[in-house]
Amino acid sequence: MGEPLIELRGVSKAFGDRIVLDEVDLAIYPNEAVGIIGPSGTGKSTILRLIAGLIAPDAGEIYLKGQRRTGLVDEGKDPFGVGMVFQRAALFDSLTVDENVGFLLYQHSRLPRHQIRQQVERVLEMVGLPGTGDRYPSELSGGMRQRVSFARAILKNPDNPADNPELLLYDEPTAGLDPIASTVIEDLIRKLQCTEDGCTTYAIVTHQHSTIRRTADRIVFLHEGKVQWEGRVEEIDTTDNPAMRQFFTGSVDGPIRVAG
């Protein structure tokens, strides 16, 4: 499989006295679609934030293309960009779609406005929202807002190619959407995986069964701070791992303790 695009080696993370991740090893290879799943509160979003370089591990190492990361993403030393799509879009309501999607370029690049606008229109077309740049998030449906956040995550900076996203992280992108809007988002995630610009690697955190099955090729199942199971999506129904079986059947009986 060659060298991983990103690799976590023995990564641990605690918040206060709660150990969320306990010596986790995880490798994501170029062009892979990896689903990170597991019960609530098990550290899935924390893994995404570690991969994105938004937080640092307490112990262990993170490698990007074989290069050990020493700081956080804002120190600008990572060899490639990571685009992140947060749960429920996380757009600025007071900004237009164009200003939301192009936010970082408007704030931090020296590109002229009309060029940023062109870049933004291009990614809005890629997510199926051409001509919506002057609208406000409140004028869009939940699914459309989520697609705007995809456009923001894939926008490239022609001024600084080292910043361009080679890895996309989706944190519950279909949460709160109806089944049809979810299908639109799942199809879009697959469509964006390979475009005329090349293929992108992604990791997706989701609880929705359809999203797990339709957007992931490989599954990483987290529970109690550890990777409990890894396998192909086709193996979900045949595994005899008790935690996986409980998770997918939704049973209250099994190794996963029911909260509350």
Ligand SMILES: Nc1ncnc2c1ncn2[C@@H]1O[C@H](COP(=O)(O)OP(=O)(O)OP(=O)(O)O)[C@@H](O)[C@H]1O
């Ligand atoms: N910044 C933080 N400060 C304190 N505790 C945190 C912080 N971030 C996460 N946690 C705690 O770490 C645990 C794991 O959180 P995380 O969001 O990674 O879980 P998750 O698996 O994504 O959960 P869910 O499926 O419910 O979204 C939770 O108990 C959460 O309360």
